[in-house]
Amino acid sequence: MEINTDKMGCCAEKPVIRIYSGEKLCKNHFNEYFENKVFRTIRQFDLLDKEENIGVALSGGKDSLTVLSILNRLSKQNPKIKLIAIAIDEGIAGYRDKTLVVAKEFCDKNKIELHIFSYKEEFGLTLDEMLRILNVKPCTICGIFRRYLLNKKSRELKLTKLATGHNLDDECQSIMMNQMRNDLMASARLGPKVGLISNKLFVQRVKPLYLCTEKEVTTYAFLNGLLDDFNECPNAVHSFRAQVRDTLNELENEFPGTKYSIVNSFLQTLPFLKEKFKDGEIKICKSCGEPAANEICNACVYIEKLKNKVAPQL
Amino acid sequence: MHKINVNVFIDRENSSKIISLDVDTTVKALLNKAGINPVTVIVSRNNELILEDEKLRDKDEIRILSVISGG
Numbered sequence: 001m002e003i004n005t006d007k008m009g010c011c012a013e014k015p016v017i018r019i020y021s022g023e024k025l026c027k028n029h030f031n032e033y034f035e036n037k038v039f040r041t042i043r044q045f046d047l048l049d050k051e052e053n054i055g056v057a058l059s060g061g062k063d064s065l066t067v068l069s070i071l072n073r074l075s076k077q078n079p080k081i082k083l084i085a086i087a088i089d090e091g092i093a094g095y096r097d098k099t100l101v102v103a104k105e106f107c108d109k110n111k112i113e114l115h116i117f118s119y120k121e122e123f124g125l126t127l128d129e130m131l132r133i134l135n136v137k138p139c140t141i142c143g144i145f146r147r148y149l150l151n152k153k154s155r156e157l158k159l160t161k162l163a164t165g166h167n168l169d170d171e172c173q174s175i176m177m178n179q180m181r182n183d184l185m186a187s188a189r190l191g192p193k194v195g196l197i198s199n200k201l202f203v204q205r206v207k208p209l210y211l212c213t214e215k216e217v218t219t220y221a222f223l224n225g226l227l228d229d230f231n232e233c234p235n236a237v238h239s240f241r242a243q244v245r246d247t248l249n250e251l252e253n254e255f256p257g258t259k260y261s262i263v264n265s266f267l268q269t270l271p272f273l274k275e276k277f278k279d280g281e282i283k284i285c286k287s288c289g290e291p292a293a294n295e296i297c298n299a300c301v302y303i304e305k306l307k308n309k310v311a312p313q314l
Numbered sequence: 315m316h317k318i319n320v321n322v323f324i325d326r327e328n329s330s331k332i333i334s335l336d337v338d339t340t341v342k343a344l345l346n347k348a349g350i351n352p353v354t355v356i357v358s359r360n361n362e363l364i365l366e367d368e369k370l371r372d373k374d375e376i377r378i379l380s381v382i383s384g385g
Contacts, residue, residue: 014362018365062383218356222358232383245382249354253351
């Protein structure tokens with residue numbers, strides 16, 4: 001990871017952030033540093049081709065708005081890069097309804113095509129309703145249904161890539177969570193380009209903010225009018241991820257650069273992990289026809305469980 | 315010893331209060347006093363971002379904004 005040091009150190013403007021190398025940057029130099037880092041990430045990891053039909057997974061939060069804002073600029077400069085946004089309405093009262101308003105406003109203002117798909121319409125129940133029926137960890141079931149819908153709808157919309165707002169902090173948390181669960185195969189699926197096996201049923205997911213810390217993304221969002229009121233998913237507060245996140249942030253405060261080091265060392269081992277697990281088989285779900293690791297995909301397994309629990313009450 | 319009064323808004327708690335601090339108190343000291351890890355927030359004064367070594371001034375409008383969001 002290099003830092004573009006052009007023009008740094010000779011700026012008389014007020015600094016707005018101290019980046020991890022210790023440099024203090026003003027608003028303009030930080031914007032330049034941040035955007036250069038995103039474009040360098042796209043080039044370094046070959047995230048986009050010259051012609052793309054990109055979808056951005058938009059939640060209305062600062063990360064996805066930042067990705068959408070930067071890729072929208074790229075799209076306007078390059079007519080071969082087409083862009084739309086996809087939002088998933090899980091049905092989390094008091095949370096998603098608010099962020100979707102922000103997502104819609106941003107897309108209206110910037111004339112970006114936005115497609116919204118909801119759990120209620122696609123699966124018959126909101127996440128809140130599912131959680132009242134099944135005794136499961138909210139983030140597990142929500143993640144399964146969200147990834148399922150994002151991939152299916154991206155494919156139906158003929159997207160060539162799906163960009164997400166995952167940042168360096170998110171990746172670092174996932175790496176550590178997988179270590180603690182002894183799940184190397186899950187780690188092999190991580191990285192700036194998600195997944196192990198390319199298959200026409202999968203739309204390639206990419207993470208342009210891969211090397212940007214959450215603090216850098218928030219700073220960029222603040223400086224560029226992309227930061228809305230604080231909003232955290234009520235289900236995420238007590239999750240395993242939240243505990244790992246807090247521990248990593250304590251370590252980062254004590255030992256600056258910890259998160260960069262974890263992700264950098266992970267990037268060196270990632271090619272070996274991808275090689276080790278590349279021979280896994282993609283199956284087709286017998287129930288819905290979507291790609292699956294087993295005979296029936298995880299989404300259909302949970303849909304069946306929900307049906308079985310709901311039916312006796314009807 | 316002179317004191318300064320700053321109005322501090324913490325977005326994660328959606329709460330605002332006036333805090334009395336010693337003159338020359340820095341942003342870092344304020345965060346420490348509030349038990350907030352500086353890695354997890356950005357801080358603005360009158361809607362402009364300021365760094366941790368910045369000294370607070372009397373009647374400052376400080377906003378402590380969480381970098382953590384989403385789910």
